[in-house]
Amino acid sequence: MKTLLIGEYRDGKLLDSTYELLGFAGQLGAEAALFLVGSDSALPAYGGKLYLAPASEAGEFNPDLHKQLVLDAVKKENPDCIVFIHSSYGWDLAPRVAAALKAAQVSEVVAVKDGGYEVGACNGKMRRLIKPATAQAVITIQAGAFQPVQPGGSPQVEKLAVSASSAIEFLGYEPAEDKAVDLAKAEVIVSAGRGIGKKDNVSVIAALAKALGGELGASRPVVDAEWVTHDHQVGTTGQTVSPKLYVACGISGAIQHLAGMKKSDFILAINKDKDAPIGEVADVLVVADLMQFVPALTAKLT
Amino acid sequence: MKILVCIKQVPDMESRFKPDAAGVWFAETDLAFRMNEYDEYAVEQAVRLKEQLGDAPEVTVLSIGPDRVVEAIKKSLAMGCDRAVHVQDPAVHLKDPWQIASIIAAYAKDQGFDLIFTGMQSQDRGSAQVGVTVAEHLGIPCATTLVGFAYDNGTVTAKRELEGGVKGVVRMKTPALVTCQLGLNTPRYPTLPNIMKAKKKEIAAIPVADLLTVESLAVTASFHSPAKKGGGIVIEGEIADQVTRVISLLKEKTAVLR
Ligand SMILES: Cc1cc2nc3c(=O)[nH]c(=O)nc-3n(C[C@H](O)[C@H](O)[C@H](O)COP(=O)(O)OP(=O)(O)OC[C@H]3O[C@@H](n4cnc5c(N)ncnc54)[C@H](O)[C@@H]3O)c2cc1C
Ligand SMILES: Nc1ncnc2c1ncn2[C@@H]1O[C@H](COP(=O)(O)O)[C@@H](O)[C@H]1O
Numbered sequence: 239m240k241t242l243l244i245g246e247y248r249d250g251k252l253l254d255s256t257y258e259l260l261g262f263a264g265q266l267g268a269e270a271a272l273f274l275v276g277s278d279s280a281l282p283a284y285g286g287k288l289y290l291a292p293a294s295e296a297g298e299f300n301p302d303l304h305k306q307l308v309l310d311a312v313k314k315e316n317p318d319c320i321v322f323i324h325s326s327y328g329w330d331l332a333p334r335v336a337a338a339l340k341a342a343q344v345s346e347v348v349a350v351k352d353g354g355y356e357v358g359a360c361n362g363k364m365r366r367l368i369k370p371a372t373a374q375a376v377i378t379i380q381a382g383a384f385q386p387v388q389p390g391g392s393p394q395v396e397k398l399a400v401s402a403s404s405a406i407e408f409l410g411y412e413p414a415e416d417k418a419v420d421l422a423k424a425e426v427i428v429s430a431g432r433g434i435g436k437k438d439n440v441s442v443i444a445a446l447a448k449a450l451g452g453e454l455g456a457s458r459p460v461v462d463a464e465w466v467t468h469d470h471q472v473g474t475t476g477q478t479v480s481p482k483l484y485v486a487c488g489i490s491g492a493i494q495h496l497a498g499m500k501k502s503d504f505i506l507a508i509n510k511d512k513d514a515p516i517g518e519v520a521d522v523l524v525v526a527d528l529m530q531f532v533p534a535l536t537a538k539l540t
Numbered sequence: 541m542k543i544l545v546c547i548k549q550v551p552d553m554e555s556r557f558k559p560d561a562a563g564v565w566f567a568e569t570d571l572a573f574r575m576n577e578y579d580e581y582a583v584e585q586a587v588r589l590k591e592q593l594g595d596a597p598e599v600t601v602l603s604i605g606p607d608r609v610v611e612a613i614k615k616s617l618a619m620g621c622d623r624a625v626h627v628q629d630p631a632v633h634l635k636d637p638w639q640i641a642s643i644i645a646a647y648a649k650d651q652g653f654d655l656i657f658t659g660m661q662s663q664d665r666g667s668a669q670v671g672v673t674v675a676e677h678l679g680i681p682c683a684t685t686l687v688g689f690a691y692d693n694g695t696v697t698a699k700r701e702l703e704g705g706v707k708g709v710v711r712m713k714t715p716a717l718v719t720c721q722l723g724l725n726t727p728r729y730p731t732l733p734n735i736m737k738a739k740k741k742e743i744a745a746i747p748v749a750d751l752l753t754v755e756s757l758a759v760t761a762s763f764h765s766p767a768k769k770g771g772g773i774v775i776e777g778e779i780a781d782q783v784t785r786v787i788s789l790l791k792e793k794t795a796v797l798r
């Protein structure tokens with residue numbers, strides 16, 4: 239088995255997830271070559287083969303060009319499996335590569351099992367086992383699902399020439415908004431999810447946060463609905479936190495939320511659904527209507 | 541100007557899921573279905589663009605699936621889409637994203653759509669493949685995971701959401717496809733007058749066999765619950781007892797309560 243691993247740079251910096259790709263190949267027991275659109279000055283610490291195209295010419299985000307470059311490397315390497323991280327870069331580029339190769343694509347793989355790939359379904363509540371029917375397969379792996387390898391060594395670089403033109407113009411990055419609340423410093427975070435039902439009920443969650451001497455956090459729908467501001471959002475597109483105590487109120491436990499809080503020392507979840515995926519990371523899951531349980535807990539604490 | 545929106549009908553995610561008889565997808569008994577959350581943002585953005593351009597564009601909504609998907613189609617018509625295509629396929633759950641995308645592309649190919657809106661992913665499958673693959677089939681540019689969309693005179697300027705709150709801004713010319721992320725806009729609720737108006741709108745039915753020409757590239761071998769990690773304590777019962785147990789656990793296991 240031969241893999242071509244597609245790593246990522248952001249703003250000139252190699253992303254650590256690149257080492258998760260190597261960990262995944264290791265777990266498969268597969269031969270690995272790395273592909274990067276990046277720069278000589280920030281090479282990965284890795285002792286194998288590296289196909290490198292200069293980001294100075296190809297840009298860090300340019301799907302048309304990057305697709306062509308990946309296809310060039312595929313031609314040279316002839317891998318069985320082309321592996322991306324399931325990230326804003328990976329899920330954007332992988333289907334383009336798969337379509338060009340008419341290869342099966344499997345998205346957001348969490349495990350390798352029984353000759354297939356296991357992926358989540360139904361917002362993480364269920365799993366599917368998918369088997370590619372094509373000789374070559376394109377897969378994206380879930381961020382954090384595979385142990386990264388320890389960085390070490392220096393790669394044998396093969397440079398790729400940049401030629402294709404592009405129908406998509408990248409105008410630049412826009413930095414994250416300034417934060418009024420730094421959740422990363424909080425020892426206790428009490429987060430509101432969509433299960434709170436309406437904006438008025440934010441105060442119920444905020445009252446528990448206050449009683450525990452903590453900060454108010456939130457899942458994404460609560461932020462999208464503008465019930466609280468974005469600086470309270472926990473998750474891949476919000477903040478990553480690891481407080482001593484994290485309380486998730488009416489939060490189902492989608493992977494993008496878990497990624498931001500699963501390293502918390504102690505997780506208490508309140509959910510009316512006993513099967514909610516938050517139960518997979520919670521130390522304690524209280525099966526209850528949060529509008530009854532939370533005020534009762536707050537009252538006992540104050 | 542012509543706009544296409546692709547929507548999928550999915551089960552309510554708070555449901556309890558059980559494998560079907562074949563063990564490759566969920567059994568439909570006892571499930572309530574609704575429009576894929578991401579697709580609501582796609583419908584809303586298409587309707588807003590129509591309004592921005594003085595109602596001139598025609599917005600077509602397309603959904604592939606069994607007869608029940610007409611409910612989701614009707615909602616999008618009540619939100620402001622003009623007409624609909626129901627690609628009838630009782631076995632859509634057995635098709636892989638490659639086939640779904642090729643069905644949509646086969647329909648769109650000769651229609652001259654200037655813009656195609658899809659969700660970034662479906663909640664039940666979460667493959668995040670169909671939109672991009674449609675664009676690849678049609679040979680048009682595509683931007684994914686949009687949290688910002690602007691259109692002016694044949695040019696789309698899009699804000700893609702990256703990790704950690706960072707955004708990437710891209711520009712492309714129509715015809716183009718965009719995939720919509722949560723929070724792109726605030727999807728409207730259909731009003732009663734609009735629900736009544738929607739009843740008169742056309743829903744064309746096309747059997748899937750008329751549009752499907754490709755074999756699947758991947759097969760689903762099984763659909764099952766995740767292996768339970770266990771370890772966590774589950775507390776059920778009376779609220780007062782639950783509160784007492786939680787407080788004693790917090791005292792015992794965390795340094796937060798003194
Ligand atoms: C690229 C990408 C990035 C994302 N980034 C983030 C991110 O950074 N952070 C984030 O949070 N999400 C993120 N999401 C969204 C994520 O996938 C989920 O949609 C989201 O986390 C769901 O939020 P929720 O749990 O509050 O809502 P839901 O999934 O709707 O869950 C609500 C829960 O509340 C429970 N409930 C309902 N009523 C009650 C009640 N009365 N009492 C008790 N429980 C109740 C329900 O059982 C359910 O489990 C991202 C998605 C994508 C695709
Ligand atoms: N059966 C379907 N009918 C119409 N559109 C679909 C269908 N399945 C997926 N899509 C579209 O493709 C997007 C991505 O789906 P997926 O690749 O399954 O994550 C969805 O948000 C829809 O816009």
